[in-house]
Amino acid sequence: MSLLWGRRILAGAMTLVAAAAMTACGSKTSDEGGTAGVTADVSGDTVKVGLLNSLSGTMAISEVTVRDSIMLAVEEINAAGGVLGKKIQPVGEDGASDWPTFAEKAEKLLSEDRVAAVFGCWTSASRKAVKPVFEKNKALLFYPVQYEGLEQSPYIFYTGATTNQQIVPGLDYLKAQGTKSIYLVGSDYVFPRTANKIIKAYAAANGMTVVGEDYAPLGSTEFGTIVNKVKSSGANAVFNTLNGDSNVAFFKEYKSAGLTAAAMPVVSVSIAEEEVKSIGTQYLEGQLTAWNYYQTTPGAANSKFVAAYKAKYGADKPTSDPMEAAYVSVYLWKAMVEKAGSFDVEKVRGASDGITFDAPEGLVTVDGKTQHIAKTARIGKIGADGLITEVWNSGKPVAPDPYLKTYPWASGLS
Amino acid sequence: MTVLFGQLCTGISIGAVLLLIALGLALTFGQMNVINMAHGEFIMAGAYTTYVLQQSITGAGLSLLVALPVAFVVAGTMGVLLEILLIRRLYARPLDTLLVTWGVSLMLQQLARDIFGSPNVQTRAPDLLTGNVAVPGGLTVANNRLFILALALAAVVALTLALRLTPLGRRIRAVVQNRDLAAVSGIPTARVDRATFFLGSGLAGLAGVALTLLGPIGPTMGTNLIIDAFLVVVVGGIGQLKGSVIVAFALGILQATGEYLTTLSVAKVIVFVAIVAFLQWRPQGLFTLRTRSLA
Numbered sequence: 146m147s148l149l150w151g152r153r154i155l156a157g158a159m160t161l162v163a164a165a166a167m168t169a170c171g172s173k174t175s176d177e178g179g180t181a182g183v184t185a186d187v188s189g190d191t192v193k194v195g196l197l198n199s200l201s202g203t204m205a206i207s208e209v210t211v212r213d214s215i216m217l218a219v220e221e222i223n224a225a226g227g228v229l230g231k232k233i234q235p236v237g238e239d240g241a242s243d244w245p246t247f248a249e250k251a252e253k254l255l256s257e258d259r260v261a262a263v264f265g266c267w268t269s270a271s272r273k274a275v276k277p278v279f280e281k282n283k284a285l286l287f288y289p290v291q292y293e294g295l296e297q298s299p300y301i302f303y304t305g306a307t308t309n310q311q312i313v314p315g316l317d318y319l320k321a322q323g324t325k326s327i328y329l330v331g332s333d334y335v336f337p338r339t340a341n342k343i344i345k346a347y348a349a350a351n352g353m354t355v356v357g358e359d360y361a362p363l364g365s366t367e368f369g370t371i372v373n374k375v376k377s378s379g380a381n382a383v384f385n386t387l388n389g390d391s392n393v394a395f396f397k398e399y400k401s402a403g404l405t406a407a408a409m410p411v412v413s414v415s416i417a418e419e420e421v422k423s424i425g426t427q428y429l430e431g432q433l434t435a436w437n438y439y440q441t442t443p444g445a446a447n448s449k450f451v452a453a454y455k456a457k458y459g460a461d462k463p464t465s466d467p468m469e470a471a472y473v474s475v476y477l478w479k480a481m482v483e484k485a486g487s488f489d490v491e492k493v494r495g496a497s498d499g500i501t502f503d504a505p506e507g508l509v510t511v512d513g514k515t516q517h518i519a520k521t522a523r524i525g526k527i528g529a530d531g532l533i534t535e536v537w538n539s540g541k542p543v544a545p546d547p548y549l550k551t552y553p554w555a556s557g558l559s
Numbered sequence: 560m561t562v563l564f565g566q567l568c569t570g571i572s573i574g575a576v577l578l579l580i581a582l583g584l585a586l587t588f589g590q591m592n593v594i595n596m597a598h599g600e601f602i603m604a605g606a607y608t609t610y611v612l613q614q615s616i617t618g619a620g621l622s623l624l625v626a627l628p629v630a631f632v633v634a635g636t637m638g639v640l641l642e643i644l645l646i647r648r649l650y651a652r653p654l655d656t657l658l659v660t661w662g663v664s665l666m667l668q669q670l671a672r673d674i675f676g677s678p679n680v681q682t683r684a685p686d687l688l689t690g691n692v693a694v695p696g697g698l699t700v701a702n703n704r705l706f707i708l709a710l711a712l713a714a715v716v717a718l719t720l721a722l723r724l725t726p727l728g729r730r731i732r733a734v735v736q737n738r739d740l741a742a743v744s745g746i747p748t749a750r751v752d753r754a755t756f757f758l759g760s761g762l763a764g765l766a767g768v769a770l771t772l773l774g775p776i777g778p779t780m781g782t783n784l785i786i787d788a789f790l791v792v793v794v795g796g797i798g799q800l801k802g803s804v805i806v807a808f809a810l811g812i813l814q815a816t817g818e819y820l821t822t823l824s825v826a827k828v829i830v831f832v833a834i835v836a837f838l839q840w841r842p843q844g845l846f847t848l849r850t851r852s853l854a
Contacts, residue, residue, distance in 0.1 A: 333824055361823045362827065364783060365823060366783060367814075369573055370823070402701060403691050423678045423681060
């Protein structure tokens with residue numbers, strides 16, 4: 146009897162949770178106001194910019210490091226005299242790992258704070274949620290994370306890698322290593338599914354076989370069967386697009402099953418220095434990653450960035466690709482504004498093409514047409530010290546191609 | 560055939576994990592009928608205990624062995640504190656217990672975040688447990704899975720013996736079967752409740768130590784496990800350990816088979832549909848305790 150009572154209570158609790166979720170959706174801002182863009186308020190001797198990252202919730206782990214990097218760039222720029230003689234005044238908002246909240250906060254930053262540009266977002270879901278807000282208000286978002294491509298909003302600058310700057314070079318590297326068969330493992334959402342579509346098209350055109358493809362729900366931590374399947378497939382390599390906690394369970398299982406980086410390397414696209422720390426080098430040593438930046442990337446610009454970051458946030462804090470892309474995005478915006486001689490969004494967009502910056506990852510160039518940036522692709526190997534060392538790079542910056550138009554094998558996609 | 564055997568092994572090892580996380584709950588929810596939403600955080604406490612011990616004990620194997628009893632006591636003590644401070648006052652109000660323990664669960668998660676930081680922490684597994692052993696048919700079984708299976712079975716045996724043979728076990732069974740009669744017979748039911756809660760929460764701590772070998776160690780690890788643990792106990796039936804044992808392995812094998820034939824997401828759906836169908840047929844769970852109690 147009391148069992149049934151207990152179950153009824155559980156059901157009641159679930160209904161409560163569902164109701165709360167619906168309220169959250171209902172509160173999504175849909176400002177019916179004018180379609181004309183809001184104008185940034187630059188009348189004083191400061192210029193406001195918005196910082197929109199999750200400081201709470203599941204994504205906080207990653208997004209806090211991005212916020213820290215943006216703040217570092219803002220402080221450096223202010224110390225050097227600001228932008229067009231105005232000091233940058235950052236206005237921070239917490240997206241709370243909740244996509245409607247991102248849209249709401251973006252609207253607030255644009256219409257109440259009247260910021261000149263917004264830096265932030267991490268997941269594709271949050272970017273898709275704020276995209277209409279920026280397009281309606283004709284305002285700028287700088288998005289610092291590698292993503293699945295196939296997007297080109299006139300009001301977003303994408304400073305992370307698109308697929309042809311990360312996934313395609315990763316495949317090129319595997320092909321050069323003589324890889325004939327690959328197994329695809331990913332989390333079950335838009336990025337891994339899109340990435341794997343591209344990988345399958347690439348494989349078909351390049352004489353590789355995709356011997357298996359498996360998806361785990363986000364947050365899933367039981368990989369016994371998937372690793373069993375990977376092991377019995379006899380693939381040469383694994384392409385891993387898992388995200389978050391799943392990576393920890395996957396690599397622990399991978400090692401337990403007796404699979405090694407030497408016999409069957411795993412190429413990951415979501416594991417940077419910060420994630421290596423939380424998974425454990427015991428499980429990751431020798432595995433491969435595809436990014437555009439590592440803490441170990443050589444060059445004076447990176448030494449300066451790493452030293453400044455560690456001085457501000459602690460010597461044990463690693464720097465990673467999304468952090469670097471976020472840091473760079475502030476400098477790129479500054480360069481665009483200065484070239485345009487104005488904070489006006491349309492003028493800034495018009496001035497963007499060809500802007501270059503000597504970034505920690507190497508020279509980057511803004512492509513005004515796609516509003517992505519040309520960047521060097523780098524394949525790295527995870528070392529016993531938890532840092533990632535480059536084993537291959539594309540030699541020169543790869544021009545962004547979010548729709549993969551220049552790749553004949555990709556013609557059937559999207 | 561080899562694939563079949565491999566999947567059977569995977570199913571059993573999934574079952575062992577389910578059993579280990581559900582065993583403590585089989586006591587606190589199954590025997591005492593307390594819906595403790597903070598049970599997952601006791602698992603988390605066990606995992607973090609392993610992490611803390613490894614800061615001072617460098618040998619990975621030794622620290623794991625030390626962590627087992629220490630985590631049992633740490634999580635058990637947290638359970639007793641929760642029982643004394645909150646649950647004891649709410650025995651007649653199950654809905655309030657659910658909300659209160661849910662709140663406690665959120666507070667413990669934030670506490671872990673404040674102490675250890677939001678990112679996951681890592682522990683080193685002893686080399687002995689990162690390898691695998693070959694079994695006939697060209698297959699391998701991971702050592703850490705064997706360790707968890709052994710630990711789960713040892714916990715079940717120890718718990719069964721304790722409930723059958725020790726004076727405390729007899730009192731626990733007496734209170735479960737008929738609280739009022741036990742009370743008038745002179746059994747201090749409040750103290751028995753506290754002891755039961757200590758055991759149940761302690762077992763969660765034990766599960767936490769074992770899980771450091773398999774998955775992430777972070778503030779939210781408990782919430783990911785709590786649903787599975789409740790499923791096992793509800794389907795297994797209240798007041799009986801053997802129900803939880805059978806259901807844990809059955810769900811493990813069903814999950815592994817479903818996952819092999821379809822995908823992980825579909826396998827989860829299959830498991831849930833099977834559970835719903837089963838509970839339609841037997842709402843009281845696999846086994847029920849027959850008592851003459853009116854409660």
